Every structure is written in C-alpha cells, then in structure tokens.
Amino acid sequence: MSFNPDRINDQCKLASQAWPSLANQSALSRRQALEAMATSLWDRRSEVLSANQRDVKAGQDKGLSVALIDRLSLDDARISGIVASIRQIASLRDPLGEVMSGWVCENGLKINKVRVPLGVIAIIYEARPNVTADAIALCVKTGNAVVLRGSASAYQSNFAITTILKSAMQATGLPQDSVQLLEDTTHEGVWHLVSLRQYINIAIPRGGASLIQNVITHAKVPTIETGVGNCHIFVDDSANLDQALAIIRNAKAQRPSVCNACETVLVHQAIAKVFLPKLAQAMAEEKVEIRGCDQTCAIIQATPATETDWENEFLDLILAVKVVADTTAAIAHIRQYGTQHSESILSNSRANISDFTTQIDAAAVLVNASTRFVDGGEFGFGAELGISTQKLHARGPMGLPELTTYKYIVEGDGHIRA
Amino acid sequence: MSFNPDRINDQCKLASQAWPSLANQSALSRRQALEAMATSLWDRRSEVLSANQRDVKAGQDKGLSVALIDRLSLDDARISGIVASIRQIASLRDPLGEVMSGWVCENGLKINKVRVPLGVIAIIYEARPNVTADAIALCVKTGNAVVLRGSASAYQSNFAITTILKSAMQATGLPQDSVQLLEDTTHEGVWHLVSLRQYINIAIPRGGASLIQNVITHAKVPTIETGVGNCHIFVDDSANLDQALAIIRNAKAQRPSVCNACETVLVHQAIAKVFLPKLAQAMAEEKVEIRGCDQTCAIIQATPATETDWENEFLDLILAVKVVADTTAAIAHIRQYGTQHSESILSNSRANISDFTTQIDAAAVLVNASTRFVDGGEFGFGAELGISTQKLHARGPMGLPELTTYKYIVEGDGHIRA
Numbered sequence: 001m002s003f004n005p006d007r008i009n010d011q012c013k014l015a016s017q018a019w020p021s022l023a024n025q026s027a028l029s030r031r032q033a034l035e036a037m038a039t040s041l042w043d044r045r046s047e048v049l050s051a052n053q054r055d056v057k058a059g060q061d062k063g064l065s066v067a068l069i070d071r072l073s074l075d076d077a078r079i080s081g082i083v084a085s086i087r088q089i090a091s092l093r094d095p096l097g098e099v100m101s102g103w104v105c106e107n108g109l110k111i112n113k114v115r116v117p118l119g120v121i122a123i124i125y126e127a128r129p130n131v132t133a134d135a136i137a138l139c140v141k142t143g144n145a146v147v148l149r150g151s152a153s154a155y156q157s158n159f160a161i162t163t164i165l166k167s168a169m170q171a172t173g174l175p176q177d178s179v180q181l182l183e184d185t186t187h188e189g190v191w192h193l194v195s196l197r198q199y200i201n202i203a204i205p206r207g208g209a210s211l212i213q214n215v216i217t218h219a220k221v222p223t224i225e226t227g228v229g230n231c232h233i234f235v236d237d238s239a240n241l242d243q244a245l246a247i248i249r250n251a252k253a254q255r256p257s258v259c260n261a262c263e264t265v266l267v268h269q270a271i272a273k274v275f276l277p278k279l280a281q282a283m284a285e286e287k288v289e290i291r292g293c294d295q296t297c298a299i300i301q302a303t304p305a306t307e308t309d310w311e312n313e314f315l316d317l318i319l320a321v322k323v324v325a326d327t328t329a330a331i332a333h334i335r336q337y338g339t340q341h342s343e344s345i346l347s348n349s350r351a352n353i354s355d356f357t358t359q360i361d362a363a364a365v366l367v368n369a370s371t372r373f374v375d376g377g378e379f380g381f382g383a384e385l386g387i388s389t390q391k392l393h394a395r396g397p398m399g400l401p402e403l404t405t406y407k408y409i410v411e412g413d414g415h416i417r418a
Numbered sequence: 419m420s421f422n423p424d425r426i427n428d429q430c431k432l433a434s435q436a437w438p439s440l441a442n443q444s445a446l447s448r449r450q451a452l453e454a455m456a457t458s459l460w461d462r463r464s465e466v467l468s469a470n471q472r473d474v475k476a477g478q479d480k481g482l483s484v485a486l487i488d489r490l491s492l493d494d495a496r497i498s499g500i501v502a503s504i505r506q507i508a509s510l511r512d513p514l515g516e517v518m519s520g521w522v523c524e525n526g527l528k529i530n531k532v533r534v535p536l537g538v539i540a541i542i543y544e545a546r547p548n549v550t551a552d553a554i555a556l557c558v559k560t561g562n563a564v565v566l567r568g569s570a571s572a573y574q575s576n577f578a579i580t581t582i583l584k585s586a587m588q589a590t591g592l593p594q595d596s597v598q599l600l601e602d603t604t605h606e607g608v609w610h611l612v613s614l615r616q617y618i619n620i621a622i623p624r625g626g627a628s629l630i631q632n633v634i635t636h637a638k639v640p641t642i643e644t645g646v647g648n649c650h651i652f653v654d655d656s657a658n659l660d661q662a663l664a665i666i667r668n669a670k671a672q673r674p675s676v677c678n679a680c681e682t683v684l685v686h687q688a689i690a691k692v693f694l695p696k697l698a699q700a701m702a703e704e705k706v707e708i709r710g711c712d713q714t715c716a717i718i719q720a721t722p723a724t725e726t727d728w729e730n731e732f733l734d735l736i737l738a739v740k741v742v743a744d745t746t747a748a749i750a751h752i753r754q755y756g757t758q759h760s761e762s763i764l765s766n767s768r769a770n771i772s773d774f775t776t777q778i779d780a781a782a783v784l785v786n787a788s789t790r791f792v793d794g795g796e797f798g799f800g801a802e803l804g805i806s807t808q809k810l811h812a813r814g815p816m817g818l819p820e821l822t823t824y825k826y827i828v829e830g831d832g833h834i835r836a
Contacts, residue, residue, distance in 0.1 A: 020753070020777060020779070023779075024776060024777060103798070105796070105797075105798060109791060109796075111797060116779075118809050118810075119809060201809055202809070202810055216638075217638055220635055222640065222809075222810040223640075224810075240832065243831075243832035246834050247832065247833075247834055250834035250835055251834075335438070357827050358442060359438065359442060361438070361534075361537070361825075362825060363825060363826065364825065364826040364827075364828055365825060365826070365827050365828070366827075366828040366829075366830065367827070367828065367829040368829065368830045368832055368833070369527060369829070369832075369833040369834075370833060370834045370835050372834075372835040373527060373828060373830070373833065373835055374828070378523070378527075378835065379523075379529060379826075380521070380523060391536050391537060391620070391640075391823040392536075392620055392640040392642075392810065392823070393810045393811040395823050395824055395825065395826075396826050397826075405809040405810070405813050406813055407779075407780060407781060407782065407783060407813065407814070408781065408782040408783070408792070408797075408813075408814050409775050409782075409783050409784075409785070410783070410784045410787055410791060410792070411784075411785040411787070412785065412786045412787030412788075412791070413661075413786055414658065414661035414664065414665065414786055414787075415665075415786070415787040415791065416664055416665055416667075416668035416669075416672075416787075416788045416790075417668055417672060417788050417790040417791055417796065
C-alpha cells in the first residue's frame with residue numbers, strides 16, 4: 001500500500017477524541033473490560049489463527065527467515081500466553097487517581113499531586129503479534145488511548161486481534177475508538193505518525209536498535225528510548241570467585257539474545273591468573289566464545305578482541321573479556337563503552353562497591369547479582385513495557401506508573417495571590 | 419560571529435567530561451560552592467556592571483526597544499536579587515541521594531530507587547542575564563553540568579557572570595568546566611546544540627513561545643516544553659460571586675504578562691445577567707478590555723470576540739468572556755482552546771467541581787482560587803524553573819527534583835536468575 005497521511009491523521013484524531021471518555025472510566029470498568037477482552041480473544045482465537053496463517057504464508061512467499069516466521073507465528077499455546085498476559089495486567093493495582101503527594105500551603109491552599117493517564121500513546125513495533133494485545137491491555141489499564149503501528153508482515157494477525165479486543169471493549173462500555181491499528185504500514189507513515197504533536201502525547205518504539213534510533217531521530221513528539229544493553233560485569237579482586245562464575249554463566253548464557261544479558265566481563269588484574277582459566281572452562285561448557293584483551297589472551301586461549309567487541313551488543317554466545325587495573329579502570333571502561341542499561345560489580349570491598357554504585361551512570365547498578373535481574377517482572381512490577389535507557393520520565397524497567405503523568409489539583413476558598 | 423559547530427562540540431564535550439566529577443560532590447560541597455559563588459558575584463559586581471554597560475550600549479546602538487533594554491540592564495539592586503536567588507537555591511534541601519522507594523524481592527534481592535542528576539542540561543534563553551546565574555546555581559545544586567546558550571545581545575554580561583561563578587566554583591573544588599557558556603550565539607548554533615545526543619541529556623528552552631517551539635521542533639535530544647498558558651476561569655452558577663470577582667481581578671490584572679494569568683472567563687448562563695455587569699465594572703476599574711461572545715455582548719458593552727481571541731494568550735489587559743450552558747460546555751471549550759497549563763472552576767457544587775477536576779487535562783486544575791497560584795514559589799518548591807506544559811517527566815511548576823532522574827541499585831549475594 002502507499003503512504004496515506006490523511007488516513008493516519010484520521011485514525012490519530014479518532015484516538016485523541018475518544019481518549020477523554022476512556023480516561024474517565026472507573027478502575028472497575030477498565031478491569032472488567034480487560035477480563036472480557038481476554039475471554040473474547042480466547043473464544044475467538046480461530047479468527048486470529050486463520051489471519052495469522054495468511055501472514056505466515058505471505059511471509060514464507062516473501063522469503064522471510066525461519067527466525068522471523070517463528071516470531072510471527074501463533075498457535076493455541078501462544079494465544080493462551082497472550083490471554084494470560086491480559087489477565088495479569090487486569091489484576092494489577094490500578095495506577096490512576098493515586099495521590100502521589102499532597103500538602104497544605106501556609107495560606108490554606110490544599111494541593112494534591114494526582115496520577116493521571118498520559119493521553120494518546122503511539123507504539124511502533126516489529127513483527128510479534130503478542131505486542132499488539134499487550135500494548136492495548138497496558139493502555140486500557142492506564143487509561144491511555146493507543147495508536148499501534150505494527151509491521152506489514154503481521155498486519156492480518158494484528159488486525160484480527162485488534163478487532164476482537166475493540167469489540168469486547170465496546171461491549172463493556174469502553175470507547176473502542178481509543179484503540180487504533182494504523183492501516184498505513186509504510187516507512188513514511190512512521191515518520192508522519194511521530195510528527196503529529198496535535199494528537200500524540202508520546203511515542204514508544206519497541207524492537208531492534210535500528211527501529212528505535214529511527215523513531216527517536218525522526219520524532220517531533222516526546223519518545224521513550226528502550227532496549228540497547230551493552231552490559232558489563234566487573235569481577236573485583238575481593239569477589240567470591242565461585243559466585244562470580246555462576247553469575248557470569250547466568251548473565252551471559254541463560255538467554256543471550258536479550259538486552260540485560262552480559263556482553264563484557266572486566267577482571268581485576270590481581271585475580272586474572274586464577275580466575276580467567278576457570279572462566280574459560282565455564283564459558284566453554286556454555287559454548288560461549290571469548291574475545292579477550294592482550295592480557296587475557298596471554299593467560300587463556302581466546303580470540304583477540306577488537307574495538308568493535310567492546311562497543312557492540314553481541315546478543316549471542318560471545319563474551320568480551322578485559323583485564324583492568326582496579327575499580328577506577330573498570331568504571332572508566334564502562335563509562336566509555338556502556339549504554340547506561342545495567343552494570344554489575346562482584347566484590348566484597350565496601351569501598352569499591354560504593355565507588356561503583358555511586359559513579360556508574362546507568363539505569364541499574366547491581367552488586368553481586370546477575371544483570372539478568374533488571375526486568376519489570378523480576379523487580380515485581382507485574383507488567384514489562386521494556387527497559388528505558390534514557391533519563392527523562394522513565395529509567396530502567398517500566399511498569400504501569402511509567403505510562404502515566406500527574407496533575408496538581410489546587411483547592412482554595414476564594415484565594416487570591418498577594 | 420559565524421556558526422562554528424566544532425567549537426560548540428568542544429564546549430559540550432568539556433561539560434560532559436566534567437560532569438561525573440560534579441555529580442560525585444557531596445551536598446555540603448555543592449552548598450558551600452553556591453554560597454561562595456553568591457559572595458563572589460556580589461564582590462565582583464563592578465565587572466558585571468561594566469560588561470552590562472557594553473551590552474546595553476550595543477543594544478541601544480542597534481535600536482533595541484526600551485522594554486528589551488530594560489530586561490537587559492543590570493544595577494546593584496538587580497545583582498543583589500541575583501545573589502539572593504543563588505543563596506536561596508543553596509539553602510534548599512539537597513535532592514540527590516534520596517531513596518525514592520526501596521524493597522526486598524522474594525529472592526532476597528534488595529532494590530533501592532535513588533535520585534541522581536540528569537547529566538548535561540542545555541538551557542536556551544533570551545536576553546535576561548539573571549537567567550544565567552539562576553541556571554548555573556540550579557544545575558550546581560542538582561549535580562548537573564550545564565551548557566548555556568544566551569542571546570548575543572547579553573553576551574558580555576553573561577560572560578562576566580559565568581566567569582565569576584566558574585572561578586568561585588573552581589576555588590571551592592568544583593569542576594568549573596561543568597559550566598559552559600556557548601561562544602556561538604548564531605541560530606544555526608542552537609539547532610546544532612540540541613542535536614548533540616552524545617553530550618546533552620536534556621534541553622530546556624526558557625523564553626517566549628516562538629523560541630520554545632523552535633527548540634522543540636528542531637531538537638534531537640529530549641526537551642521540556644514550558645510556558646504557554648491560555649488559562650481559563652469558569653464561573654459556575656453556584657459560585658460565590660464576590661469571590662469570583664476578586665479572583666478574576668487577581669488572575670487577570672495583578673500581572674497580565676505571565677503565563678498563569680487568566681485569558682478567558684467562562685460564565686454559566688444562569689448567572690450571566692447578574693454577574694456580567696459586575697464583571698464589566700470590575701474590569702473597567704482595572705482598565706481591562708472585554709472581548710465577548712454574542713450572549714455577553716447582548717448583556718454588557720464589549721468588543722465582539724473573534725476565533726483568535728479564544729485561541730491566543732493576550733498577556734495583556736484584555737479578557738475574553740463567553741457564556742456557556744453548563745460545566746460540560748465549559749470543559750468542552752477548555753478542551754478545544756486550552757494549553758493544558760492552569761484551569762480554574764469557581765463553584766460550590768460538589769458534582770461540578772468533581773467533573774471539572776477529573777475531566778480537565780491540564781498541569782494544574784484549581785477550585786475557587788486564582789490561576790496565579792500555579793508557580794513554584796507559591797507551591798513551596800523554593801526554586802522556579804518554569805512551568806512545564808508537557809506530560810513527560812515534569813508537569814506544572816518545576817522544582818529541583820524535576821532536574822533529576824533516578825537509578826536502581828540492586829544488591830544481591832551471588833544471585834542468579836532462575
């Protein structure tokens with residue numbers, strides 16, 4: 001299809017006009033709607049599966065990779081997972097209306113800072129149809145309208161899911177227009193969408209690094225940057241080395257494709273000769289390739305690391321390893337190459353732990369723990385909207401409160417300013 | 419002077435490199451530095467005054483308006499005000515290191531959410547030299563580096579102030595490079611500055627609507643939008659009319675040039691015939707011109723209002739007046755024309771107050787009080803960085819916490835993820 005800015009404008013305007021009605025629903029209405037949406041999605045899953053088969057067939061004809069086809073494909077088990085996720089979001093404590101703080105001024109004015117929805121959220125994502133349902137459920141729970149821009153290759157699946165969820169919303173009295181799946185799936189459409197300051201309050205890209213960078217550099221609306229994690233673990237000379245091996249094994253190999261996996265290990269020079277052979281053995285058992293600095297390569301067998309190896313997320317069974325002089329050198333390396341996601345120190349030195357946690361500038365700084373814990377679920381947030389690597393508004397794992405803002409309600413009794 | 423992107427890059431890089439050292443200063447160091455900066459600025463005020471005279475002379479030669487020359491001019495009294503403002507900022511409770519929340523996970527991981535500086539803040543502002551000192555003081559207090567881009571017409575004054583404050587910082591052990599006054603004062607320089615994602619964490623424009631819009635639409639770094647306030651007061655039929663007159667008089671006429679002044683009054687039709695003549699008299703006493711809707715003009719003598727009158731901030735002794743059917747109609751008008759700054763209802767109806775405070779989407783919603791109270795000082799924040807009219811990160815009056823972010827510190831004891 002071709003770029004159609006008028007149609008994008010129309011859909012965003014519909015969402016914007018429907019938003020106030022959604023924002024004023026009670027917590028009970030929103031929860032009950034979400035439960036009805038979950039039930040309806042399960043009951044009507046055959047519609048989703050048949051739409052998904054059309055997407056998968058078209059993707060195979062276009063020659064999409066096996067991995068992409070797998071991410072696109074749905075079956076009963078995956079739909080059951082999506083339904084469970086909607087129910088989980090429904091069951092979370094409602095974030096709206098919370099009085100975040102409140103006080104009385106000297107003159108008697110009463111001020112309350114109250115949590116409210118953001119407005120209209122644009123979510124731009126890649127070919128996983130589960131994101132469609134997840135995004136809609138999160139936005140209904142937080143009273144936000146949502147404009148979804150999924151990929152062309154998942155359009156039939158996304159359309160079926162959206163149609164079913166919107167119809168269940170409408171049946172329970174929520175405004176279905178507050179959810180819009182963009183018909184336009186062109187690249188120009190994305191740039192147009194994220195320029196619409198009159199309709200869109202915030203844009204959230206969910207997906208790979210290039211999608212995120214593209215959205216952020218084109219956007220005229222505020223965005224939340226997520227995802228890139230070049231995470232480090234520093235093994236100090238006072239670390240418990242058995243713990244260190246277990247933590248690195250976990251952080252590197254448990255799920256190497258995610259943003260909170262470890263990419264580089266920094267080893268204090270005083271323990272390098274003892275620790276590196278153990279690390280090499282553990283990584284060999286996990287089939288992890290080591291790319292080492294000169295000092296590392298002098299102690300164990302490893303591929304010599306290049307500058308690129310310090311800079312990039314491998315998202316694979318590859319680990320960069322560097323020997324450093326001390327905590328200060330480890331901090332300097334992380335400052336140069338880190339992406340401000342998650343950084344861990346393994347140490348029993350109070351002073352070194354304090355320096356590291358104070359001086360490292362990242363969403364999460366960990367002590368004697370795997371970087372894999374930096375996650376909305378592990379933090380106890382109940383829902384995971386990605387990990388923000390920017391500093392404005394939300395940093396680190398984003399839960400429901402990160403999809404809200406606040407307003408001040410100021411009550412007087414004829415108060416005028418002196 | 420001509421656009422020099424390399425020099426801008428150099429100055430931003432210096433700020434970025436100096437920032438970690440500033441961020442790690444204790445609250446005591448930052449407070450003592452601010453006190454020394456205030457003292458030094460007063461002691462060396464003759465340098466500032468002589469630089470200011472050069473700016474004023476150049477401005478007069480260029481034919482700047484009397485109002486602009488007044489805003490640019492400094493004297494002992496104004497410098498004393500600037501010095502007092504630095505001391506006031508010094509005395510505020512330090513925002514850094516606050517544990518915003520903390521909990522222990524089921525597995526024993528301890529998580530603390532800790533307030534930290536944002537990083538490097540770019541502040542783009544117009545020809546008031548007091549903003550230079552204010553911005554530097556606020557950033558030192560919050561542990562942020564700052565890149566200042568003031569106007570060419572105030573460059574000599576800004577340079578003198580910055581030089582004195584930086585030298586006092588350095589004398590007390592703070593890194594003076596964390597404060598940079600851009601030498602480049604070209605327009606292209608602003609667009610270049612707000613594109614430097616590698617050095618700048620956030621850009622804040624302070625000034626008129628066109629400056630703000632220009633920065634926001636050109637920026638590649640996150641921004642905070644401030645300032646435009648098309649504020650309304652709705653007089654419900656249950657309002658105390660004497661209170662209403664006093665509040666409108668205050669909101670319109672006490673200081674008409676500011677963003678929290680009232681621009682439009684909406685009057686419930688049931689009280690229009692009684693209330694409008696009283697309002698006309700009060701506004702006549704304040705020399706305020708009324709621009710009314712048809713119904714208003716049928717009751718009192720007023721200029722007929724045009725569409726533009728509902729849309730714009732007058733920032734002057736002009737008030738638009740419209741008769742509306744009820745609270746719902748008032749909310750609809752505000753939704754169409756408001757700028758989400760401050761909106762007030764004058765009423766004694768519990769139901770109408772509830773509808774208004776719930777349904778109005780603005781930074782501040784007031785009840786029986788003047789819109790003029792929406793201000794960092796009046797809210798008790800101690801320092802005023804402007805009023806955010808966006809929803810991301812900061813909304814409404816911005817105090818010190820709005821110049822910070824947070825990081826999660828996660829402590830384990832060999833924890834690995836299952």
